[in-house]
Amino acid sequence: xxxxxxxxxxxxxxMVLGSTTIASAVTIADVLGSPDAYNGKTVTVxxxxxxxxPVGTESGYDLRDGTVKVSVVSRSGPPTLGASLAVTxxxxxxxxxxxxxxxxxxxxxxxxxAPAP
Numbered sequence: 773x774x775x776x777x778x779x780x781x782x783x784x785x786x787m788v789l790g791s792t793t794i795a796s797a798v799t800i801a802d803v804l805g806s807p808d809a810y811n812g813k814t815v816t817v818x819x820x821x822x823x824x825x826p827v828g829t830e831s832g833y834d835l836r837d838g839t840v841k842v843s844v845v846s847r848s849g850p851p852t853l854g855a856s857l858a859v860t861x862x863x864x865x866x867x868x869x870x871x872x873x874x875x876x877x878x879x880x881x882x883x884x885x886a887p888a889p
Contacts, residue, residue, distance in 0.1 A: 804842065814860065816861075819859075820854060858885070858886050863879075
């Protein structure tokens with residue numbers, strides 16, 4: 773019986789660890805420079821809120837780091853304009869428009885935010 777419970781504990785641990793997503797710290801420029809490489813991945817970026825738009829109880833905002841910025845979609849209200857944030861989010865990149873040959877910039881779907889250190 774002990775052997776069976778040890779196996780179950782190991783299986784549960786593997787499932788939990790295997791399903792845990794660890795956000796990697798990257799720059800906004802990294803995400804914009806390689807959108808396909810980051811598509812669907814969870815990342816943490818830092819920057820300053822350059823614009824914020826409330827949409828009911830949700831929001832969208834632009835996060836700027838130097839000369840580059842990325843748009844963020846959030847299930848929370850908008851952050852304060854000018855706030856310095858560390859944002860953990862999933863990168864979303866849309867496919868290239870075959871007809872026009874253009875690709876829209878990637879955007880982030882926020883999972884959490886905190887004041888930047």
